[in-house]
């Protein structure tokens with residue numbers, strides 16, 4: 001059974017793309033077949049994985065418009081890891097698909113036609129709650145929320161959870177929030193401590209209720225701020241190919257262990 | 267004559283809101299009447315200035331739909347500074363306004379009706395190149411581009427400049443790029459040096475051409491990474507009210523001087 005995970009936060013620059021690239025690579029290195037999907041017109045995940053947006057091959061845009069099956073769009077990166085690239089035209093998809101019946105469920109339908117035998121699918125999303133992100137929410141089993149422990153990033157969480165709740169009620173009843181991933185974490189700052197305390201209190205208060213985040217936790221593996229994580233995309237590499245002994249590699253390795261434990265509870 | 271400045275970068279989390287809040291406050295403190303406009307449905311500028319999104323008063327959404335004039339929506343924050351708040355409903359504006367004739371020029375029309383005698387108008391934008399950002403581009407005399415000196419942030423610049431060029435050709439012939447503002451600047455990193463060198467080379471190569479960024483420079487006042495800038499929005503304060511002796515306050519003061527020199531060349 002494929003587990004589809006969407007990495008979403010409409011707040012910009014919180015570490016979504018960096019998490020899909022590196023968490024994805026770490027999970028694949030652990031022997032699990034995994035497909036990354038770039039649903040962002042900025043095509044940053046595509047660049048991060050060393051692919052060229054719009055190069056001679058179908059991408060997620062062609063998959064959404066029905067011009068290519070997902071299996072043809074997935075590019076094999078290594079033994080266990082594949083990626084479906086994005087392209088700038090994807091920005092047009094938001095407007096083009098607006099009047100399609102069931103427009104939020106196009107990605108879900110394409111994924112159900114996929115025969116490549118992936119164990120996990122991980123979707124990177126743009127910084128908005130528009131149609132592309134809604135497609136990821138409709139297709140996902142779980143949402144993981146990367147969060148920078150800053151005030152402004154925390155403010156947007158309410159809006160995101162409201163949208164998740166609506167999608168769960170109307171389109172995807174199985175949708176749950178898997179957890180929150182702390183990114184660019186600066187443990188020594190007072191602000192990070194305050195934001196994390198606020199967030200823990202909020203999640204505790206939801207325990208036992210029927211909201212999609214009732215069982216959600218903050219993953220204990222936080223991703224520390226580490227310049228190597230900002231350097232590696234310029235070489236089209238993940239942190240493991242660029243600097244496997246950096247804090248960034250250690251943190252994403254630890255997160256991958258927690259991710260796998262989350263999906264295969266003893 | 268009012269100078270309208272749009273602060274734009276579709277890459278998320280690069281310091282747009284932080285720049286509008288603090289640069290705006292510093293320019294107003296210099297004795298210039300200024301109005302900030304929050305065009306982002308996240309309403310982060312509204313929160314940063316200590317206002318409540320959606321509180322009992324018209325905001326930018328009502329201005330765009332024609333239900334309130336801009337003068338009624340502007341909230342006076344101090345002697346020289348006012349702000350037009352945003353509200354979550356603004357996200358709906360993107361879809362609601364799609365079929366309005368001249369949909370990109372609504373903000374420009376509202377600004378031309380404004381009688382409050384502002385010297386500068388500064389617009390904060392969401393991390394996208396959708397209709398809300400296009401409205402800011404159509405209304406602006408100059409675009410200032412906040413940029414984090416990271417690889418992924420630099421990648422998006424081409425797309426942004428292409429959009430600016432299209433708006434200049436079709437909707438707003440006077441539109442120019444005023445300059446690039448380095449945010450969260452970590453001077454000691456090799457990555458920052460590489461990105462800045464790349465960017466300078468790119469801007470130099472455009473000199474003398476007819477593109478909107480032919481005269482654009484990187485402002486010499488860079489905004490260093492400084493946790494106080496991430497703390498002050500949680501108190502609804504600018505950096506000057508929160509910690510006037512911090513690096514953040516010094517850097518935005520220096521940027522304000524450069525901003526004012528840009529608009530009043532000797």
Ligand SMILES: Nc1ncnc2c1ncn2[C@@H]1O[C@H](COP(=O)(O)OP(=O)(O)OP(=O)(O)O)[C@@H](O)[C@H]1O
Pocket residue numbers: 011012013014015016017018019040044125126127183184185223224225226227228229230231233276277278279393416417418419
């Ligand atoms: N832990 C980290 N330490 C240092 N830099 C990081 C870290 N994680 C990400 N970055 C850098 O910070 C910037 C923002 O990260 P990223 O682009 O992954 O965020 P995003 O949420 O995908 O942004 P967007 O909203 O634009 O899609 C990038 O330049 C990235 O290289």
Ligand SMILES: Nc1ncnc2c1ncn2[C@@H]1O[C@H](COP(=O)(O)OP(=O)(O)OP(=O)(O)O)[C@@H](O)[C@H]1O
Pocket residue numbers: 010011012013127150151152153277278279280281282283284285306310391392393449450451489490491492493494495496497499
């Ligand atoms: N110079 C700085 N040093 C440290 N933190 C900063 C600095 N500038 C901004 N920040 C923090 O970094 C985060 C991103 O900044 P900000 O929200 O202003 O970016 P933005 O481009 O407006 O994001 P969005 O794309 O979501 O609108 C915020 O939490 C902010 O408080």
Ligand SMILES: [Mg+2]
Pocket residue numbers: 016017018040044125126
């Ligand atoms: Mg991204």
Ligand SMILES: [Mg+2]
Pocket residue numbers: 282283284306310391392
């Ligand atoms: Mg912002």
